[in-house]
Amino acid sequence: MDIRHFRYFVAVAEALSFARAARALHMSQPPLSKRIADLEQELGVRLFNRTSKRVELTTAGEVLLPQAREAVRAFDAALRVARSLSPTQSRRLRIALPPETSRSVLLEIVSRLQEQVEVQLVEATTAEQQRLLAAGETDIAVLRHPFEKRGLRVSAPLGQPLGIVVAAEHPLTKLDKLHLSDLTPYALVLFQRHLAPGLYNELLDLCRAGGYVPRRILHCARMTQALLSTESAVTLVPERLLRRRGEAGSKEFIWRPLEGSPIHWWTSVVCRSDECVGLTRVAVDVIFASLQQHEGWVPMPRPVSARVGETEFTPD
Incomplete structure (x- = not known):
């Protein structure tokens, strides 16, 4: 026991x-x-x-x-x-970040904090970050909404609209304007649910609300491009992710916005409620600002129904 x-x-x-x-x-x-x-x-x-x-x-x-x-x-x-009481522990911050975090954000975090504290960066999904926080194995996390907020201090939400990525020859590229309902005939390429259960459910709920019920959901992590080409499928991502992978300049894949921006990602910088002071709070502010500067996240409120029980603070 x-x-x-x-x-x-x-x-x-x-x-x-x-x-x-x-x-x-x-x-x-x-x-x-x-x-x-x-x-x-x-x-x-x-x-x-x-x-x-x-x-x-x-x-x-x-x-x-x-x-x-x-x-x-x-x-x-x-x-x-x-x-x-440990000299090394008190001078160390363990920061967990999503796998898609840009190199610019990583460099900004380290360069801004390394003179004050030893920074240890960990790549982890939302579900993994929550486990690490609960176990006391990380000090700060960057989580995709929605997630369990009990015991956490949660920054104001930052948002990004999602568009679709399709192969260049896909029929949807011929439409002047794209609505969610236009995606109905096509399969959706999506991450596995256990990586971020709340986000997974929310994305599908928003798709259904906009008139898109995927005829199939293709789960993958590394085969997205292949499935977009071979299955005539679509995937939902912010434009920056396509740009970052170098695909936007190629002629193989195309990112298109959705009319009315009906689907967003929201993210927040979080730490445990009783530990968000001193260098931890400084680091939260640095990460919050860096996400806006380098990845285009914008302060953006979530729907009221999604914020029940959330304890928010605004980074300085």
């Missing part, structure tokens, strides 16, 4: 659902169920009553819950204190 077992127990107890708790912990359900079973065996008591329709705490589970919460809180507090 270790502190992770208590973390898992608290997550299931608060969600009263193994599926929801697994999503919040960024893990699959079978290993979560196994960890809870291990904890129950170690303690010699049953913590949950499970049926096909509901999960309930047993009397033992209700008694253990506040103690488990306090154990997790105390462990995390002790870890933060110990790290703060």
Whole structure:
């Protein structure tokens, strides 16, 4: 038994659902169920009553819950204190960034901060960054909305409109104006859902709202160009990503805007709520400004319905 077992127990107890708790912990359900079973065996008591329709705490589970919460809180507090006393830790910032972050942003972050602190950059998807933050393995992250904001300080959102990329010979290139509904006959090339579940769901919801229900979804990471050509498919990206890959100047692929800009990416710079001070706050401000300067992100509010429960601050 270790502190992770208590973390898992608290997550299931608060969600009263193994599926929801697994999503919040960024893990699959079978290993979560196994960890809870291990904890129950170690303690010699049953913590949950499970049926096909509901999960309930047993009397033992209700008694253990506040103690488990306090154990997790105390462990995390002790870890933060110990790290703060380390000369190397106090002079180090671990920053997680999306895989598509530009070289210009990376150079700006390092050059602006390296005289004050050792900067460690990590490439990670939104789901991976959330896990790293929760585990205390990174200090700052750049997350694509929507995401779980509990326990985080979240910068004001920065937005970018998405257009479509298609092969140069694609029929859609002949249209003067493109609407989402024009994409209906074509498959959509999209990242795998587990990389950013909230963003994945939101993109498909926005597509449906604009009249585009993809006849097929082709999941990939490195075969996008091949699928655009061989499947007459489309993909949704900001214009800067096509430019950065050097494809805009070629004649193989074309980026086109969508009328009315119905789909956006939103991103925010985040850190843990109780640690966004000092050099961490300075670094948040540097990253926030750099994303605007080098990648064309623009301060842009998200729909009110998407911001419920969000704690925002505006970088200086």
